[in-house]
Amino acid sequence: MTxxxxxxxxxPKLATGDEKALLRTHLVLAQQDLLWxxxxxxxxxxxRPMTKTSTNLIGIIKHLTGxxxxxxxxxxxxxxxxxxxxxxxxxxxxxGGDMWATPDESPADxxxxxxxxxxxxxxxxxxxxxxxVGTHHTGVxxxxxxxxxxxxxxxxxxxxxxxxxxxxxxxxxxVDPILSNTVDGTDDEYWSKFRQRVTxxxxxxxxxxxxxxxx
Amino acid sequence: xxxxxxxxxxKLMLDxxxxxxxxxxxxxxxEQAAWRPHDEANSIAEMISHLAWVERWWFxxxxxxxxxxxxxxPLWPGFAAAGERPIAELVEFYxxxxxxxxxxxxGADLEExxxxxxxPTSLRWIVVHLIEETARHAGHADITRQMLDGTRxx
Numbered sequence: 001m002t003x004x005x006x007x008x009x010x011x012p013k014l015a016t017g018d019e020k021a022l023l024r025t026h027l028v029l030a031q032q033d034l035l036w037x038x039x040x041x042x043x044x045x046x047x048r049p050m051t052k053t054s055t056n057l058i059g060i061i062k063h064l065t066g067x068x069x070x071x072x073x074x075x076x077x078x079x080x081x082x083x084x085x086x087x088x089x090x091x092x093x094x095x096g097g098d099m100w101a102t103p104d105e106s107p108a109d110x111x112x113x114x115x116x117x118x119x120x121x122x123x124x125x126x127x128x129x130x131x132x133v134g135t136h137h138t139g140v141x142x143x144x145x146x147x148x149x150x151x152x153x154x155x156x157x158x159x160x161x162x163x164x165x166x167x168x169x170x171x172x173x174x175v176d177p178i179l180s181n182t183v184d185g186t187d188d189e190y191w192s193k194f195r196q197r198v199t200x201x202x203x204x205x206x207x208x209x210x211x212x213x214x215x
Numbered sequence: 216x217x218x219x220x221x222x223x224x225x226k227l228m229l230d231x232x233x234x235x236x237x238x239x240x241x242x243x244x245x246e247q248a249a250w251r252p253h254d255e256a257n258s259i260a261e262m263i264s265h266l267a268w269v270e271r272w273w274f275x276x277x278x279x280x281x282x283x284x285x286x287x288x289p290l291w292p293g294f295a296a297a298g299e300r301p302i303a304e305l306v307e308f309y310x311x312x313x314x315x316x317x318x319x320x321x322g323a324d325l326e327e328x329x330x331x332x333x334x335p336t337s338l339r340w341i342v343v344h345l346i347e348e349t350a351r352h353a354g355h356a357d358i359t360r361q362m363l364d365g366t367r368x369x
Contacts (some may be wrong), residue, residue: 015336016328019221026343051361133218142217149228153350160354167253191255197295198251204298208289
């Protein structure tokens with residue numbers, strides 16, 4: 001995957017540049033941020049079902065591998081890699097089979113497959129213009145422009161899921177590898193005070209006075 | 216619409232995520248709306264409040280030039296501004312904020328550039344940024360809501 005720095009978010013060329021360069025770069029950044037959310041965790045942590053519906057970090061990656069490749073490549077009539085879990089007529093695919101890693105599937109292999117899907121999608125994206133019309137799986141005709149935004153928002157929505165899961169697993173938070181603080185200049189004391197505000201131990205005025213005292 | 220102009224598709228995508236946020240904030244008790252899954256996470260009420268402030272910042276102040284600058288308020292970025300306000304009132308505040316945003320940007324030239332602390336920034340960048348930010352928070356709300364009452368996302 002092209003290594004982009006999050007600073008690219010604000011690169012003048014993109015901030016005032018053309019539509020396709022902006023969408024392409026933001027898609028790559030969203031994919032990188034999601035992968036960063038998984039860094040440094042053990043296989044068990046990546047596989048751990050975290051909610052009532054068993055949402056788990058590696059399942060998000062496995063799911064988005066198919067989503068990304070299907071929407072950005074197959075939907076426009078182009079050939080793509082078929083991933084092991086999509087092969088044949090495995091009925092479990094339709095019953096949540098792409099939302100978790102089976103014991104035979106290693107998280108590292110699934111992450112590698114996601115990276116391949118992201119790269120192949122960029123190759124397809126680069127070969128088409130934004131008005132190219134493809135078919136969504138519901139049968140609706142959509143432009144490449146719509147589809148990129150669809151995959152971008154889907155990726156971000158799942159990254160939002162990963163934000164909460166990761167925090168529950170080891171307490172790590174952050175938007176991306178560089179802007180990793182959730183609020184400028186925050187620290188444990190800030191969060192402890194903020195918690196007191198939320199639980200009612202601090203009044204509005206005390207909280208505002210505290211925030212101003214930090215400036 | 217899915218094959219429409221750039222502006223139409225951007226509006227469609229932004230509205231979809233905004234409406235998702237409202238859906239995720241609907242039908243919660245006061246206690247549920249204020250509940251947070253972890254210490255540093257935000258409640259759904261706080262997310263709604265924050266997103267209203269973000270709309271007012273980017274579209275109202277930065278692009279629209281409104282004198283109302285949410286960053287002047289010590290409660291910026293607006294999470295804590297949720298306070299004790301009922302969730303239905305916060306949702307109304309959010310919808311009002313996005314309607315004001317739409318008056319400012321819908322129909323404007325996406326290539327129009329305004330100064331920001333990051334340098335000159337186009338309306339296109341701002342709209343894409345709002346779509347991204349709203350989607351990421353909707354992801355937080357998805358999991359928060361699922362933990363609260365098992366409501367699943369679309």
